[in-house]
Amino acid sequence: MSKQKLVIIGNGMVGHRFIEDFVEKADLDKFEITAFCEEPRVAYDRVHLSSYFSHHTADELSLVKEGFYEKHNINVLIGERALTINRQEKVIHSQTGRAVYYDKLVMATGSYPWVPDIKGNESKDCFVYRTIEDLNAIEATARRSKNGVVVGGGLLGLEAAGALKALGVETHVIEFAPVLMAEQLDQQGGQMLRRKIESIGVNVHTGKNTKEIIVGGEKSRNTMKFADGSELEVDFIVFSTGIRPQDKLAKQCGLATARRGGISINNQCETSDPDIYAIGECASWNEKFFGLVAPGYNMAKVAVDNILGRDNEFSGADMSAKLKLLGVDVGSIGDANGRTPDCKSYVYLDENSSVYKRIIVSQDGKRLLGAVLVGDTESYSDLLQYTLNDIELPKHPDSLILPAHAGAKTGGLGVDALPETAQVCSCFDVKKSDIADAVAAGHTTIGAVKMETGAGTGCGGCVPLITQVLNAELAKQGVEVKNHLCEHFEYSRQELFHLIRIEGIKTFKELLEKYGKGYGCEVCKPTVGSILASCWSDYILSSDNNGLQDTNDIFLGNMQKDGTYSVIPRMAGGEVTPKGLAAVAKVAEQYELYTKITGAQRIGLFGAHKSDLPDIWSQLIEAGFETGQAYAKALRMVKTCVGSTWCRFGVQDSVGLGVELENRYKGLRTPHKMKFGVSGCTRECAEAQGKDVGIIATDSGWNLYVCGNGGMKPQHAELLASDLDKQTLVKYLDRFMMFYVRTADKLTRTSVWLQNLSGGIDYLKEVIVDNKLGINEQLEKEMAQSIADYQCEWTATLSDQEQLQRFAHFINSDQQDDNVVFTPEREQKRPAFIEEKAPTYNISLEEV
Amino acid sequence: MSSWIKVCELKNIYPATGVCALVDGKQVAVFRPSDEEQVYAINNMDPFARANVLSRGLICQHQEQLWVASPLKKQRFNLLDGSCLENSEVSVEAYKARVSDGFVEVHL
Numbered sequence: 001m002s003k004q005k006l007v008i009i010g011n012g013m014v015g016h017r018f019i020e021d022f023v024e025k026a027d028l029d030k031f032e033i034t035a036f037c038e039e040p041r042v043a044y045d046r047v048h049l050s051s052y053f054s055h056h057t058a059d060e061l062s063l064v065k066e067g068f069y070e071k072h073n074i075n076v077l078i079g080e081r082a083l084t085i086n087r088q089e090k091v092i093h094s095q096t097g098r099a100v101y102y103d104k105l106v107m108a109t110g111s112y113p114w115v116p117d118i119k120g121n122e123s124k125d126c127f128v129y130r131t132i133e134d135l136n137a138i139e140a141t142a143r144r145s146k147n148g149v150v151v152g153g154g155l156l157g158l159e160a161a162g163a164l165k166a167l168g169v170e171t172h173v174i175e176f177a178p179v180l181m182a183e184q185l186d187q188q189g190g191q192m193l194r195r196k197i198e199s200i201g202v203n204v205h206t207g208k209n210t211k212e213i214i215v216g217g218e219k220s221r222n223t224m225k226f227a228d229g230s231e232l233e234v235d236f237i238v239f240s241t242g243i244r245p246q247d248k249l250a251k252q253c254g255l256a257t258a259r260r261g262g263i264s265i266n267n268q269c270e271t272s273d274p275d276i277y278a279i280g281e282c283a284s285w286n287e288k289f290f291g292l293v294a295p296g297y298n299m300a301k302v303a304v305d306n307i308l309g310r311d312n313e314f315s316g317a318d319m320s321a322k323l324k325l326l327g328v329d330v331g332s333i334g335d336a337n338g339r340t341p342d343c344k345s346y347v348y349l350d351e352n353s354s355v356y357k358r359i360i361v362s363q364d365g366k367r368l369l370g371a372v373l374v375g376d377t378e379s380y381s382d383l384l385q386y387t388l389n390d391i392e393l394p395k396h397p398d399s400l401i402l403p404a405h406a407g408a409k410t411g412g413l414g415v416d417a418l419p420e421t422a423q424v425c426s427c428f429d430v431k432k433s434d435i436a437d438a439v440a441a442g443h444t445t446i447g448a449v450k451m452e453t454g455a456g457t458g459c460g461g462c463v464p465l466i467t468q469v470l471n472a473e474l475a476k477q478g479v480e481v482k483n484h485l486c487e488h489f490e491y492s493r494q495e496l497f498h499l500i501r502i503e504g505i506k507t508f509k510e511l512l513e514k515y516g517k518g519y520g521c522e523v524c525k526p527t528v529g530s531i532l533a534s535c536w537s538d539y540i541l542s543s544d545n546n547g548l549q550d551t552n553d554i555f556l557g558n559m560q561k562d563g564t565y566s567v568i569p570r571m572a573g574g575e576v577t578p579k580g581l582a583a584v585a586k587v588a589e590q591y592e593l594y595t596k597i598t599g600a601q602r603i604g605l606f607g608a609h610k611s612d613l614p615d616i617w618s619q620l621i622e623a624g625f626e627t628g629q630a631y632a633k634a635l636r637m638v639k640t641c642v643g644s645t646w647c648r649f650g651v652q653d654s655v656g657l658g659v660e661l662e663n664r665y666k667g668l669r670t671p672h673k674m675k676f677g678v679s680g681c682t683r684e685c686a687e688a689q690g691k692d693v694g695i696i697a698t699d700s701g702w703n704l705y706v707c708g709n710g711g712m713k714p715q716h717a718e719l720l721a722s723d724l725d726k727q728t729l730v731k732y733l734d735r736f737m738m739f740y741v742r743t744a745d746k747l748t749r750t751s752v753w754l755q756n757l758s759g760g761i762d763y764l765k766e767v768i769v770d771n772k773l774g775i776n777e778q779l780e781k782e783m784a785q786s787i788a789d790y791q792c793e794w795t796a797t798l799s800d801q802e803q804l805q806r807f808a809h810f811i812n813s814d815q816q817d818d819n820v821v822f823t824p825e826r827e828q829k830r831p832a833f834i835e836e837k838a839p840t841y842n843i844s845l846e847e848v
Numbered sequence: 849m850s851s852w853i854k855v856c857e858l859k860n861i862y863p864a865t866g867v868c869a870l871v872d873g874k875q876v877a878v879f880r881p882s883d884e885e886q887v888y889a890i891n892n893m894d895p896f897a898r899a900n901v902l903s904r905g906l907i908c909q910h911q912e913q914l915w916v917a918s919p920l921k922k923q924r925f926n927l928l929d930g931s932c933l934e935n936s937e938v939s940v941e942a943y944k945a946r947v948s949d950g951f952v953e954v955h956l
C-alpha cells in the first residue's frame with residue numbers, strides 16, 4: 001500500500017500544532033508529510049513576538065524542538081510559498097517551481113495585517129507588526145528616529161506601542177474610534193486605560209482619521225494629515241489596523257470563502273472540498289474568524305481527528321482575554337459591551353488608583369455574561385470560570401469586583417467550586433480533571449504538571465489557576481508542600497531568615513535550641529552561617545560561628561582539588577594599577593603561585609599552602625588590595641566594558657559605575673554567589689544580560705536587568721526598569737539585593753529564584769518599583785547597615801593572633817603537607833597527578 | 849605498640865571544628881564536635897580526591913551519628929569508624945581518641 005500524502009500549507013503556530021498533534025496520534029508509517037513554510041524559519045511563538053525586542057534570538061521563540069521534524073521524517077520546505085493549488089490533479093506548485101502532490105491538504109496560512117488605503121502608506125518608514133522580519137525592520141528604523149506612531153489603538157496596536165516605548169522613541173497612538181480597544185472594552189474602561197497609558201508618557205489621539213502621509217516635516221521625517229485638518233510629525237509609522245484571513249490561495253483554486261474573508265469550514269474543519277481542511281486564522285466558521293491562537297489549536301485537533309477518522313467537532317471559541325498592555329492590566333470577558341438584551345451591570349470605579357471593573361449579568365442575576373477589568377485583573381480567572389462553566393452567581397454579584405476593604409468576600413471562587421470538566425488552560429484545552437490525574441500520577445510540582453499536561457505552556461495566563469488546582473489536589477492527597485532546610489530544621493531558609501532577624505538570634509546554637517533539633521549538618525550550618533552574616537554583618541570568622549562555615553569561608557580562600565587555596569584580591573570593575581600588578585607579581589613569584597586571569601576580570605593566584613595564606617595576604621594588603629571574596633557566597637565581581645571614558649561608542653561611564661557598585665555591595669553574604677555586569681552602550685560588551693544584575697547604558701540613563709545567569713544553565717536577564725538615573729538605580733538595587741537575600745531558598749541563584757517567584761518579573765517590579773509589600777524602606781535601611789559594617793575579612797584576620805594559629809597545616813608541627821606536589825607546565829606549575837607523586841607516597845596511599 | 853600520643857591542648861580546637869595532627873608520620877584529622885570533652889580521630893586523606901583535607905570539613909549529624917563532610921566533594925565519613933555514607937566500599941582509617949588532663953590524645 002502506498003503512503004497517504006498529507007500536505008500542510010503554512011508553518012505558523014497552528015500549522016505546527018497540527019503536525020505535533022498528528023505525530024502523536026497517527027501511525028506515521030502510513031503517511032508522507034510535507035509542509036510549506038513561507039517564512040525563513042520554522043514555526044515560532046507569535047503571541048510572544050514582542051519579547052524578541054528584549055532577547056533578540058529567534059531560537060528563543062521557536063516552537064519546534066530541535067530535530068523534531070527530522071525525527072518524524074517530516075519534510076518542511078523552509079522559505080517556500082505555495083503559489084497555486086490544482087484541485088483536479090491534487091497538486092500544489094510553489095514559487096520555486098516545485099510540484100507537490102497531496103491526498104489530504106491542510107491550509108494553515110494564518111492572516112495578514114490589513115493596512116488602510118492611505119496615500120503615502122507605502123513609504124519606507126511604514127511598517128506592520130506580525131513577523132520577526134517586521135520587528136527587525138522596526139528596530140533598525142527606531143534606532144535612527146526620535147519618535148514613532150502606531151496607527152490602531154486595539155490590542156495589538158497597544159502592544160506595538162509598548163514596544164516602541166521600550167525602544168526609547170517618543171510614542172504616539174492614533175485611533176479612529178473614540179476609545180481605545182473598542183472591541184474588548186466599554187467606553188469607560190477604554191477611558192481609564194487611556195489615562196493610565198498617558199500617565200506613562202504615551203500620547204494617545206482618538207477619533208482621528210488618517211488621510212495622508214507625506215514625506216518631510218520640520219522636526220521629523222514625515223507628516224501625517226488627519227481628516228479634521230490636524231497634523232502630526234513623525235519619523236516612522238507602524239500600522240496595526242486589523243488582520244484579514246489569508247485566503248488568497250483558496251480563492252485562486254475556487255474554494256468557498258466567507259463574506260468577511262476566510263476559508264469557509266464546517267464543524268469538522270473541512271472546506272468546500274472534502275480533501276482540504278482549513279485551520280487557524282485563515283479559516284472562517286459560521287462566518288466568523290478567530291484572531292487568537294487558542295481556537296486555532298482547537299481546530300488543529302479537530303482536523304487531525306477527522307483525517308484519522310475519529311469524531312471531533314469545532315464548536316466555536318471563547319474570545320476572553322487578559323493582558324498587560326504598556327504595564328496596565330486589562331481583562332475582557334464575553335459580552336463586555338453589554339449587548340445582550342435585558343442584561344444588567346455592576347460597576348466599580350476607583351479614580352484614585354485608576355481601577356475600573358464592570359460585570360454584566362443576566363436579567364435574573366444568576367449568570368455572568370461578561371466583564372471589563374482595567375487596572376486590576378485579579379478576579380479575571382474566577383470571573384472567567386463563572387461564564388465558561390455557567391456557575392450560579394452569589395446573591396450579591398458585586399462582591400466579585402469589590403476590593404476587600406469594601407466587603408468583598410475574600411478567597412475568591414476557590415478551585416473546589418469548579419466542576420471537574422472545567423477548562424483551566426484554553427490554549428491546550430486542559431481540564432481540571434487532567435491536572436488532578438497528573439498530580440495523582442506523581443507530578444507534584446508546577447513544572448512537572450506543565451510538562452505532563454501541556455497546561456500553561458501556551459499564553460501562560462492560566463498558570464496561577466493551575467497552581468491553585470495543583471495545591472488543592474496536593475492538599476486533598478495529604479501531601480504537604482515542603483521546603484524544609486534539612487532534617488534539623490523544619491523551616492525553609494526564608495522562614496529561618498525572618499526568625500533570626502525578628503528574634504535577634506545571633507548564634508547557630510541559639511537557633512538550633514529554639515527552632516531545630518539534633519546537632520546540625522553540612523546543609524543547615526553554612527546556610528544559617530550565611531543568614532547570620534547577612535543579618536548581622538558579623539565578622540565571618542567570629543569564633544562562635546567558626547564551625548558553621550565551609551572551609552572556603554574559614555580560611556578565606558577557595559580550596560582547590562589538592563587542598564591548596566586560591567588567592568584572589570579584589571580588582572573592582574576589573575581595574576588594576578601597574579603598581580598593583582607588580583605587587584601581585586611579587587607574591588606570585590615568591591610563593592611560586594600559578595597565575596591566570598579568571599573569568600571574572602581579575603587575577604587569580606593558585607596553589608597557595610594554607611599556612612602561607614596569612615603572609616601572602618599581608619603583602620597584598622600592604623600594597624593596597626583587599627579580599628576579593630572569591631571564596632564566598634557573595635557578590636563576586638562587577639564585570640565592566642571600558643565605557644564612554646575610552647570607547648568611541650560608549651554613552652555612559654560603565655567602569656565608574658561598576659567600581660562604585662562593586663564597592664557598595666562587596667562582602668554582603670547572599671544565598672548564592674552573585675555576578676554583576678555593566679555595559680557602556682547597547683553593544684553590551686560586558687555581557688551584562690547574562691549576569692544576576694546587568695546594567696546597560698542608554699542615552700538618558702541606565703537600563704536595569706536582573707536574574708540572568710551564565711554558567712551551567714544560561715538564562716537571559718529580564719528588564720526590571722529602564723532609563724534610570726544613578727540614584728534611582730542604586731535604590732532599586734539595594735531593594736533587589738536585600739529582597740533576594742531575604743526570600744531566596746538555600747543555594748538558589750537569582751535566575752532560579754525568579755522562576756519560582758509566583759508572578760515572576762511583574763511581581764518583582766511591583767515589589768521593587770511600586771513598593772507593593774511596603775518593605776522598601778526597611779530593605780534600604782538593612783542595606784545601609786550592611787554597607788556601614790563592611791570590613792575586609794583578611795585585614796581583620798591578620799590582626800587576630802588566635803585566628804592566625806589555625807592556618808598551620810598541623811596543630812603540632814611546623815611542617816607543610818608533603819602530599820601537595822606540583823609538576824611544571826607551560827612555564828608555570830600544576831598539581832601533580834597521583835602517578836607523578838613520589839613513589840613512597842603511593843605506597844602509603846594504599847593503606848588508606 | 850599500644851600507646852596514647854599527646855596531640856595538643858583541647859582548648860586549641862574550637863568547638864565544632866577539626867584540626868590536623870602529625871602522629872607518627874601519619875596525618876590524623878581530630879574533631880571536637882561541641883564544647884564538651886569529646887573528640888574523634890580519623891585519617892586526614894579524602895580517599896576520593898587523595899588530598900589531605902578532611903580535618904577542614906564540616907561536622908554533621910545524620911542517622912543519629914556524627915560525620916565529617918569532605919570540603920572537596922561533600923562525601924561524608926563517619927567519625928567513629930571512618931565509613932563513607934555515600935559509598936559503602938570506601939572508608940578511611942579511624943583511630944581512638946580521648947581527652948586526658950586537658951590534652952587531646954590519639955591511639956593509632
Ligand SMILES: Cc1cc2nc3c(=O)[nH]c(=O)nc-3n(C[C@H](O)[C@H](O)[C@H](O)COP(=O)(O)OP(=O)(O)OC[C@H]3O[C@@H](n4cnc5c(N)ncnc54)[C@H](O)[C@@H]3O)c2cc1C
Pocket residue numbers: 009010011012013014015036037038039046047048049050080081082083108109110111129130131156159246249279280281282290291292293294296459
Ligand atoms: C504581536 C502579536 C501578539 C499576539 N498576541 C496574542 C495573544 O496574546 N493571544 C492570542 O491568542 N493571540 C495573539 N496573537 C495572535 C496569534 O499570534 C495568532 O492567532 C496565531 O499566530 C495564528 O496562528 P496561525 O498558524 O493561524 O497563523 P500564523 O501564525 O500567522 O501562521 C501562518 C503562516 O503561514 C504562512 N503562509 C501563509 N501563506 C502561505 C503560503 N501560501 N505558502 C506557505 N506559507 C504560507 C505565513 O507566512 C505564516 O508563517 C498575537 C499576534 C501578534 C502578531
Ligand code: SF4
Pocket residue numbers: 641642643644647648649650651654679680681682683684685686
Ligand atoms: S558596550 Fe558599548 S561602550 Fe562598552 S565597550 Fe562595548 S561598544 Fe564600547
